[in-house]
Amino acid sequence: MIVCHCRAVNRRQIEAAALCGAATVRDIVGACGAGGVCGGCRPVIEEILDETPAALPLRRAVAVA
Numbered sequence: 551m552i553v554c555h556c557r558a559v560n561r562r563q564i565e566a567a568a569l570c571g572a573a574t575v576r577d578i579v580g581a582c583g584a585g586g587v588c589g590g591c592r593p594v595i596e597e598i599l600d601e602t603p604a605a606l607p608l609r610r611a612v613a614v615a
């Protein structure tokens with residue numbers, strides 16, 4: 551399923567970026583471009599990051615810092 555229509559990025563690509571260490575929407579923008587144009591997909595990217603177990607420790611670390 552396409553999540554970011556501006557960059558044609560699907561959910562699996564975002565999950566893969568999270569598994570490689572992307573913990574924030576900004577990280578996802580840097581990794582695959584999703585979220586970097588209109589921003590309309592950013593809430594969905596946040597949800598995916600919250601649902602990706604590998605990203606959770608990194609997200610907690612970012613929240614504390």
Ligand code: FES
Pocket residue numbers: 553554555556557584585586587588589590591592
């Ligand atoms: S839909 Fe993702 S930046 Fe526009």
